[in-house]
Amino acid sequence: MLRVEDVSVAFDGKAALDRASLDAGDAEVVALLGPSGSGKTTLLRVIAGLERPDAGRVVLDGRDLAGVPPYRRGIGLVFQDHALFPHRDVLGNVSFGLRMRGDSADAIAARARNLLELVGLAGFGHRSVGTLSGGERQRVALARALAAEPKVLLLDEPFAAVDAEAKPELRSLLRRTLASFEGPRILVTHDPVEAMTLADRLVLLEDGRVTQTGTPDDVRHRPATRYAAEFVGTNLFEGELVPDEEGVGILRTGGGELTVVWPEHLVVAPVADVRATLSPAEIALHREEPHGSPRNVFRGAVEEVATVGGRARIRLRTVPPLVAELTTGSVDRLGIAPGHEVWASCKAVEIRLMVPGDEPDTL
Secondary structure, three states, rough: EEEEEEEEEEEEOOOEEEEEEEEEOOOHHHHEOOOOOOHHEEEEEEHOOOOOEEEEEEEEEOOEEEOOOOOOOOOOOOOOOOOOOOOOEHHHOHHHHHHHHHHOOHHHHHHHHHHHHHHOOOOOOOOOOOOOOOHEEEEHHHHHHHHOOEEEEEEEEEEEEOHHHHHHHHHHHHHHHHHOOOOEEEEEEEOHHHHHOOEEEEEEEOOOEEEEOOOOOHHHHHHOOHHHHHHHOOEEEEEEEEOOOOOEEEEOOOOOEEEEEEOOOOOOEEEEEEEEEHHHHHHHOEEOOOOOOOOOOEEEEEEEEEEEEOOEEEEEEEOOOEEEEEEEEHHHHOOOOOOOOOEOOOOHHEEEEEOOOOOOOOO
């Protein structure tokens, strides 16, 4: 079990981490998420012993790691930019930690060869790392991190410096590696698909603070912040819930109003600090004003259309602002493009409310 307890780090008087805490159990994959500059890499460096915290501690299997040098912590770290030793060949990079540990030459050679075969680089031992592709370098970095049989594996955006063509195969390799590693595993990523498919639990870090932790489903259905909502691909609204007609309420946000179903367990009276989520897939788009059953109808310009695979995410300048998701075929059929005016609609029952007391977990 790895525990990070109330860690704070400041650079030039500015907080990079502010009482950040997380834990990761054996055989658990924890995805560490957050905007650029939120402190993710700093937190990994603290765990690895490459950065000394101003406050807080790192505990591994009940042992406080304060004062323990990086090479004695039993932690393997894969950097996003590989961080290989340019003056050493592939074999020299992979075997570095084993030499630091004092293993015999025969044991080092055998372990390094086995790891290079594991990551698909058999026969690459005497190649210069400068001759390798980005994907090959990252394979070497992964083998190096695993060489000394660490208790914890840290991966800092392992695909950030890898060509798009190499990513699918590397994802498959990483999935197999994570599945076979028995200790805690922490993965920093900006990719929602990687996080939602590889991780058992998500930890969100914003401005150096942990703002939410939970399973991928927890965060998807109950995001605590706007960043969390955007990461998992949902719309998040915040405001005051006021009664309307029987069984119906109005959520008044700073950017507009939404008609919602009044929760049965709530007293019929205004409620402050209410959050609500709406899946982009539940929003219908129209070229003409819709009529019929939808309780929520909005008009606005298309701000952005982002296509991934056969789906398109459409950001709208409605009141409140919305993100919708359609098939690319529907986008083409409706002629949706940036700058075009469209109508958006959704049913009241499709908006999920989170009232105070139903808040998502935070650390």
